[in-house]
Amino acid sequence: MQDLRSRIEAKDLLIGTFIKTPAPQIVEILGEAGLDFAVVDQEHAPIGIAQMDMMALASRAAGMPILSRRWGTSRDWIAPLLDLGVAGVMVPHVMDRTDAEAVCDAVRFSRGKRGLSPSPRAGNYGGMTIQDYQHNCDASSVAMVQIEDASALDHLDDIAAIDDVDMLFIGPADLAQSMQVGYPSDALDEAILRIVAAGQKHDKAIGLFVGNAAHIPDWHAKGVTLFVCGSDQSMLKSAASSLLPVKGG
Structure with missing residues (x-):
């Protein structure tokens, strides 16, 4: 089975979601549902590193890779999460x-520059040689930079040209806010297409958040290959809300 980074590089169509609930069971459920990956949203949800430890363990059990998204102007939060065995990171506001x-x-x-010890989960708790650990981590860890x-x-050209950047991931809400345009709007769509073009120029995969899965086919046709669609919370709320007409009837 290909790891997530290899699938990203191959431009496979990949569909996942954000996880905003600090519970390993959510990771298991989404893995059982067949999602390609999930992004644990440490930027906008109360999820600490101890909870990430259990969610990374659940990721291995479910066979579904998870990434972390977390805010921070310094990057010292990244290596500890990779040590836990997460598949990579999505870094906001690059x-x-x-920055990249x-x-x-x-x-x-x-x-x-990354601190080195094969003792964590990612190094099989010391079961790997240092050389194997370095090689395996560098080969499989995903570096997504958010353009928002x-x-x-x-x-865009400078960022996309960096070999170690795996993906330009578009945060449309923040990008629209920064541009002071509507979300959605034609101006936002034009900016997204600029990012797609920069990625294609340098053979970089492009990711995009969508609130509705119905938008995936159109953006996939335009060159986006990875989609984060909604979140565990939005899915739960939508499913719960769908029960209310039954009660009213």
């Missing part, structure tokens, strides 16, 4: 090449 290089420094051992600021649109 503005330029300097800092993300890659935190993800890849080959850059000589108007200023980042002027640096």
Whole structure:
């Protein structure tokens, strides 16, 4: 079975969701449902590293890779999560090449800046040699940089040209807010297509958040290959709300 990074590089159509509930059972359920991946949203939900530990364990049990998204101007939060065995990180508000290089420094051992110990789960608790651990992590860890600021649109070429960046992931709500345009709007769609074009120029995969799965086919046809659709909470609320007409009838 291909790992998530290989599937991203192959431009497979991948569909996942955000997880905002700090519970390993959510990871198991979504894995059983057959999603390709999930992103644990540490940026907008109360999920700490101890909870991430259990969710990473559930990820292995369910056979569904998870990534973490977490806010922070420094990148020192990245390596501890990769040590837990998460498949990668989605880093918000990457503005330029300097930001993107800092993300890659935190993800890849080959850059000589990530702290090294094969003792965590990702190193099979010391069961790997240092060399194997470095190689396996660098080969499989996903570095997604989020493009969600108007200023980042002027640096797309520099960001996409970095070899260790695996994906440009578009955050449409923040991007629309930064551009001061509607969400949705034609102006936002044009900006998204600019990001897609920059990715295609440098053979980089493009990801996009969508609130509705009905939007996936159109954006896939335009070059987006990975989609985060809604969240565990939005799915639960939608399913619960669908019961109310039965009660009213």
